[in-house]
Structures are given as C-alpha cells and as structure tokens.
Amino acid sequence: MAKSTLAHIVDYPNEPVTFLRQILHAVEEPNFLQAMNLATVDKEFGVLNRTVLFRGLTEDDCVTYATQQFTRSCKNLKANNKCAITFLFPRVMLPSQGPRPLIWQVRLIGASAVQLPESELDLYWEKDELPAQIRAIIFRTGRPSNYEKLKEKHDRFLKDFMESGEPLHRPPTFTAFKIKSLRWDFLKIGMNQIADRLQYRLQDDCQWEVMHVSS
Template sequence: MVRLRRMTSALAKIAEFPANPVDMFKQILQAAAKGHPDGLLVDMNLATLDEEFGVLNRTVIYRGLTEDNFPFYITHRYTRNFKNLQANPKAGICFYMTNVQDNEGKDLVTWQVRLIGAKAVELPDCEMDALWAKEELVSQIRGHICPCGEPIDYDVLKAKHDKFLEDHLASGKDLERPKSYTAFKFVPQRWDFLKVGRGEIADRVQYRLQDNGKWEAMHVST
C-alpha cells in the first residue's frame, strides 16, 4: 500500500508576545488550562550534569513561580539531582504542552518552552516550611522513608510505609519537615518559546537577557 504524503505546508506564527518572557509563559499556561476545571498538571523536564553518567534528565510536575518570577523545583539533599545542581548549577529546563487552544484561531497547537543557560539557586531555608505545608501526604511520606536511588526490598519498604502511615494517622499531628527538604529556583539567560500546529513549520520567539537586565525578544528560525 502506498501512503500518500500530506501535500500541504504552512508557517506557524506567534503573532503577539509581551515584553517580559514570564508574562508570555503565564499566557500559555492559562491557555493550556482551558478545559481542565480540576487544574492542569504541567510536566517540567530538568536536565543536570552528573559526574558519573554525564547528562541526566527527569520529568517532574511544575510547581509554580517564586515571588521574583522564576520556576522552582523541590527536592531533597540526599538525591542525585541535588548533588548535581550543587556541583554544577547550570541546568536545562523544558516544558511541553500539547492540545493548547490557539488564541489567534480555533486550532489546537503545541508549545515547547525552554529555559536556556539556567542557573540553579537554592532557596533559603526560611521559605521551606510554607512549601512543605502545601505538599500532599504521599510526597511528605516519600521524603521520610524513600532512600532515593538505592536498591530496596519492595516488601520491606511496603511494610515500612504502612507502619509510618498508621503511626502518622494515629498521632493526629502534621508531619515534620525533614532537614533534607529543599528547593531551587532557575534563573535563565534565555527563554525560548516554540509553537507549532498540524502541518506547520514551527515558529520560535526567543527572549535574550541583555547586559542592562532587560529582555530582547525576537523570532528565531526553528
């Protein structure tokens, strides 16, 4: 059977974009949230440099922005990703959102948002209690009992989890924040926004941080 090629092509266009990349990011998140009345979970892919394996990446749930408008990531000091960021704070961040309503039309589009040249800055300990209080119970328990990356006996860990949960519920108290709990914000040199629809060549708008602290925005070829 001969498969016919789609004999069509177009250029996607990001027609309007604000002066600040964070405002652009918020607009995309708002568009992506339409049709999700219970809230939108956005994946955030984080790549770090590891002494043993080279580049390592993991996909986590985007938590939001700090008060000074930088994406942040919650982790524990015993994890490999913490040790990676502590040894080399340069990181790559990527958000990927599909089936987003296009504000300039009725079609659904895909957005890829990257933070280029991002530097990880650990948040002060005084901010950790407020973040810990927002964690779901499952995440709080994980922070207490799971030795990240270490070989385990599943049945042993299951028994440990069930006993920990039972004791916690019986206590009627909030779980204490472990000292290992911490977070990083990511300060980028560039924000890169890619938009594409079906049968289109993607358009990109890139914000480049200038020496005067302001952002310069421009279309760049995909």
Template structure:
C-alpha cells in the same frame, strides 16, 4: 518525483513490489496521439502518469531527471501506444501555512504564564501535569535528565521541590547550570496546537522560610516518602512497604504528624535564555528567542 509507491525500477531490470498489483488500479484511455493512465496508489489520492514504453508486463513511467519507475500491466491493459501524456493531480487534502507568535512581551515569564494557562485550560484536568524535563551534569560530567513537577512560576523563574539526598540536588550544588523543557499539545476549536518552551539558566536553593511554605502544601504520600525513602539507594520492597504502612498508621492514629525533615528542599531555576516554539497543525512553526543581556531581555523571531 510524482510517483511514490514503494516501487523501484531501473531501465534494464524493472523491479516490482510484491503487493503493488493488489494496491494499484490502472485505467488507460487511448486516443490517436496519446493515452492517459490513472493510478490509484492510496485512498483519495490519484496520479496521472506518463508511460513511455513497455517491456513484457512492465511499462516505464517517465519522471523528472534520469530516474524511472515502473508499473505492472496485465495483458489486457498493455497497449502499443507510443506516448502517454503526463499530468499530476494535486493532493486535495494537503495544506500548509505559517504559525506566528503574537503579542510578544518584554518579560519572557509573561508569555510563559499565558501559554501555561492556555494549556491548562484546554487539557484534561485529570491528565494535565506541570511536568518539566530538567537536565544537568553529574559529578562525572555525564548529562542527566529527569522529569520534575513545576510547583510555582513567577517573574523570577521556575520552582521545583526535591530532597537534599538526591543525585540531582548534589549535581546542581556542584554545577548549577540547567536546561529545562516543557511540551504542551492540546486542541483549540478542533485544531491541534503544539507549544514547547526551552529554558537555560542556573539553579539556586530557596530560603528555609520559602521551603517550609512548600512543605505545607505536600500531600500525605509525599510527606511519608520524605520520611522513609532515600532516593537512589537499594531497597527491599517488602521492608519499605512495612515502613510505609506503620508510618501511615501512626499518622492516622495521631502519633506522627510527619514534620518537615532537613532533607526536604526547593530550588529555583533562574532563566538566562528562553526559546518559545508554537505551531498549529499543518503549519510551519514560529519561534521566539529571549536572551538576557546586561539585565535586560532581548527577544527576536527565529526560523524553525
């Protein structure tokens, strides 16, 4: 169809959108054989339409197939023209293209690192967070997802920290299957870039030595949270505030160093599949899929 205005019509009872008269301008030029009507339906977009016949204040517009639409004509704009020629003007601002993921390495963690670094470089440093959404099955086999902070990535996978008293830790101990996703949108040379990374794999807890290294990097609020909060349990905010303020004062006075508690832990996502999605504005996205087969990564492009 070459007319899109929110206006519908039938050959028996043409319908008219209430605001169409205010939104549409029609200028007709009549010759011996035909007239050309130009309708401006939206900013910077014009349409040359074909008027086959008119009925009272309406005129039917010829279209592809058996469908018809109609447009309002006032008394001065109506004509007795038998036929009005049809042409359509291309949208000047529209474009299209195909994005392509180049330099696909054998190890998917290498392309992950490259994309992660680029997103970090071109994003606002005050807003960029290494957030990933992870999903797994609960103890009642319900699918649950949540956002966590990516603390580290290397050739062996993706690491996040949590507490052993959280639902997600208990769920992953029971069923280690996990799905994770990253979404990065940023500008490069005035062009919007969208990149998404999806990961399927298993979750495993790190060694105590590795966990201890991550705890040393925790900011003060996170260490206080580890001491006073039991994730998911009911709490009175005023009581929690009192515990927080007392713990903070004891730390500032040197009475409490906030050592690592046995609930603090870190977990690694060991990938088995990757799906990398890349698209620039006004382009069809490209995707590269990785699958781990017999200890070796196999990759190939797939359609969006």
C-alpha cells in the same frame, strides 16, 4: 492532499515569564500538575535529566523546583548550578495565537539554580500531597529497593501517622531551588505546520531582546 503551513507566534509580551504565565493559564485545569524536564551537569554521566513537578514562579520571576537532598538533581545543582529546563504543553488554547489548540514547548537555556533558604521551604512542603511527604520522610531515592520491605515500612508509617492526628513535619532533607535563565525559547506548532520559535535573550542592561528564530 498533503498540506504544509508555517506557524507564526504573534502578539507576544515583552517578558518571557509573562508569556509562560499566559500559556500556563491557557492549559490549567483543576488538580492540574504541570511537569517539566530538568537537566543537570552530572560527574558520572556528563548530563542527567529527569521529569519533575513545576512548583510555580517566584516574585522575581524564577521557576521553582522541590526535591530531596539525596537526589542526584540536588547534589548536581549544589556542585554546579548550571541547568536546563523544558516544558511541553501538548494542548494550549490561546485565543491570541489562533482558533485551535496548539502544541507549545518552552525551554530555559543557560539557566542556573539557587537553593532556597529554610525560611521559604514550608510553603512548598505544605503543598505536597501525602504520598510525596511520606516518600520524602522514609524513602531514599536511587537506592536499590525491595518492594515488600518498602511496603511494610510505608504501611507502618501511614498507620502511625493516621493514629497520631498530627501533620507531617518537613524533614531536613527536603529542599527547593529557584531557577533563572538567560534565554527562553518558545516553540509553537499545529497540525501540518512547520514550527515557529520566539527567543528572549537577556541583555547586559537586563532588558529582553526578542526575536523569531527558525525551527
């Protein structure tokens, strides 16, 4: 027989970033790379989104993102810092929310990005895997490409790098942003359920107002 129940978000913290930390902790595995979807205002297309890596949270509770100066995301954020972010967590085991793994979506609504200063970039560069560092140094995102030419360039670069024994230096095109948000929306749903949403809204006195909203 068909079943239907209502999801209910219970036992939640007063601050959205604390809630995000709890969810991240509940999904984390070794070598786990968390992705998020980032939408920016784009002159040509109106809005443009893409999947990017979540690079952690800053001490002032912002979401971070690293990229190249030549991506549209970077150009867009520099021209207009308004953006939106969605995280999808398809399997989260949070004991406070029920005995089975559940799906969570976290959205940053009314978000804005601030470019990080040069002095903070090495931290992000050093955490990048070798292919990401090579891409940052020798590739130009978004240009028409020829596989054979790119492969030749890549293989020559890799060989020189291996022979040099030196670490790869951060190129001037590497950059990162921190993103803060006026509103955070947490959605929880399980099998045969109607979702519940919990919204944190930043007030003028910098306190978070928290409320359930229907899905």
